[in-house]
Amino acid sequence: MGAVFQNIGHILMAIIAFGILVIVHEFGHFILAKINDVRVDEFSIGMGPKLFGIKGKETEYKVCLLPIGGYVKMYGEDDEVTSSDPRAYANKSSWQKLSIVLAGPIMNIVLAILLFAIVGRVEGVKIPIVSQLIDNSPAQQVGIKAGDEIKKVNGNEVVSWEDFVTGIMLSEGKEVNIEVKRENETKEFTIKPELDESKKQYLVGIYGSIKTPTIVEAVKHGFGETVSLTKQTFGFFGQLFKGQLSADDVGGPITIIRISGEAARQGLTTLMFLAAYLSVQLAIFNIIPFPALDGGWTLILILQIITRREFNKEKIAKLNYYGFMVLMALMVVVLVKDIVRPIKF
Structure with missing residues (x-):
């Protein structure tokens, strides 16, 4: 009960x-x-x-x-x-x-x-510095290492972790050029993201680092998250119009309540x-x-x-x-x- x-x-x-x-x-x-x-x-x-x-x-x-x-x-x-x-x-x-x-x-x-x-x-924010890699992932195979700071994806500057995630997502599985800084040296890698069927996302196998931000940094993070999510949403619309998504990927009010209820259970x-x-x-x-x-x-x-x-x-x-x-x-x-x-x- x-x-x-x-x-x-x-x-x-x-x-x-x-x-x-x-x-x-x-x-x-x-x-x-x-x-x-x-x-x-x-x-x-x-x-x-x-x-x-x-x-x-x-x-x-x-x-x-x-x-x-x-x-x-x-x-x-x-x-x-x-x-x-x-x-x-x-x-x-x-x-x-x-x-x-x-x-x-x-x-x-x-x-x-x-x-x-x-x-x-409260929980800290992800920053574009590699903390660890998934074994045999595309990123590990090309030579990216823990401690590398991600600077660019396909020529676009990476300021936040969201910039990196968005860059990989927008690649739609095509090869991406990633520029990193390693001990004051700039290195470039070409990586082909892999589709994670469970998450329905393209990934390269990189985990970002966690940092506790100041109040100003937290607000900047909030702004960055919002901008990144906006880009992802329009990317979703693009996939929808291209017929790359099915009806099973779209939910309504009941789905929102179910997901929100699950989120409430997690804190x-x-x-x-x-x-x-x-x-x-x-x-x-x-x-x-x-x-x-x-x-x-x-x-x-x-x-x-x-x-x-x-x-x-x-x-x-x-x-x-x-x-x-x-x-x-x-x-x-x-x-x-x-x-x-x-x-x-």
Whole structure:
């Protein structure tokens, strides 16, 4: 019975962690709306029917039944305002609207940097200095040794361990040129990475060294982790569009809860690392230039700023409506896939 309650506790921790990501995202929209003097009518965590809420001076803060995101409802956001009310979102400039739209993804990126920094400060960070090698690995076979400091991968400078990992991943199994510093001497090696079937990653058999960073170094590490993860995510999209990934590699909300629950079992720092990872994914997903997403609005607003004219509001509203319907349908498909063919890990 104790194990059951413990599992429930881990799942609740996972749900709370994901909820924090949504809160931070929506808070970005909320605070920039306030800065731009836009009236916010609702601040919702979750979608669908309301479970409970608190009415503030002018904003209702509520939690809804379906834990699949959230939203900030601004006065005049749907262009229902026909008056010249200065507090209506519809009557703000394109620059003001753009700052409100981008604030959500930016807050997720800031949160990711902070969480990665905290985890790095507590557990130490990997640096691109070889600590040991796997026996008979590609790196050992070409002559790389423990103590070598990795300086470049395919001509690209390596500042962090993430730079090295990203360089190997982007090679997609092709030969890579690795430059190392060994006792004040520069050496170059050509290595062909091997595919690790269990991790579905290309590896060369090198372990990095661990260092306990200062606070400034931890923040730099958090920034580096976020940049590296962003590159990896776009690399994932590239593989997806090339047909190099299958449906079994894609998960939805149930998969997120399962993985988050497992991370919670392994400790708070593991859960924080996963939360940082998901925060970056949430930011990237939202900036995809698709109707109804922040990225769709960003594209429209940038085009309006460039052309110095507003587009037809009815057409934009219709485009966003259909975009929202497509997103909801996709969410249902992913949810069903999560149940019928869950990712194995």
